Amino acid sequence: MPQMSQFMSALIASGTILIIILATDIGRRRITTMRMARSVIAVAVVIAIFVESFPTKGNDLSLQLLGVGTGVICGLIAGVLLPAFKDSSSGELYTIGGIGYALVWIVLSSGRIIFAYGAEHWFTMDLVKFSIDYKISGQDTYANAFVFMSLAMVLTRTAVLLVKMRKLKDGDTTGGQSAEPVTSGASV
Numbered sequence: 001m002p003q004m005s006q007f008m009s010a011l012i013a014s015g016t017i018l019i020i021i022l023a024t025d026i027g028r029r030r031i032t033t034m035r036m037a038r039s040v041i042a043v044a045v046v047i048a049i050f051v052e053s054f055p056t057k058g059n060d061l062s063l064q065l066l067g068v069g070t071g072v073i074c075g076l077i078a079g080v081l082l083p084a085f086k087d088s089s090s091g092e093l094y095t096i097g098g099i100g101y102a103l104v105w106i107v108l109s110s111g112r113i114i115f116a117y118g119a120e121h122w123f124t125m126d127l128v129k130f131s132i133d134y135k136i137s138g139q140d141t142y143a144n145a146f147v148f149m150s151l152a153m154v155l156t157r158t159a160v161l162l163v164k165m166r167k168l169k170d171g172d173t174t175g176g177q178s179a180e181p182v183t184s185g186a187s188v
Contacts, residue, residue: 010116013046014109025097043151058135067145068152075156078104084164112146
């Protein structure tokens with residue numbers, strides 16, 4: 001079976017993660033363990049399918065770590081854009097994912113896909129020259145950086161949600177009133 005192109009891999013991986021995130025987070029959604037685990041499981045499956053090697057020569061590791069760092073920062077931004085609150089009547093915890101939250105995920109997913117397409121069609125030779133100049137061993141390093149960015153983003157968003165859950169559960173002093181939405185789960 002022929003190997004899938006970098007563009008098709010990015011399209012499938014980014015599309016899968018985007019669909020799962022948007023389907024579970026947009027609108028008013030109850031915070032559950034399964035909801036948070038579903039996103040993490042999806043990214044783990046994507047890694048198992050699309051990460052074929054772990055290059056460590058030259059600056060490969062640095063580029064992959066840059067992907068992780070970018071994912072953490074974007075996950076913090078996404079987490080801030082996903083306010084959480086406690087429903088006054090049921091006591092259940094909810095989030096409200098709006099357009100800003102969706103745009104963060106859409107822009108980053110689209111960016112990964114556009115980069116992969118450009119690497120094959122628009123700036124192939126420039127990317128080869130860049131890779132040689134900066135000692136990056138090849139397309140697996142770039143693919144891993146983007147997949148690790150997705151994983152870090154999902155894990156960071158999940159960590160922010162866990163912090164918000166804890167704050168809302170510990171702050172049960174509202175006397176039956178709906179707590180103010182918790183918009184920031186981490187000091188940024």
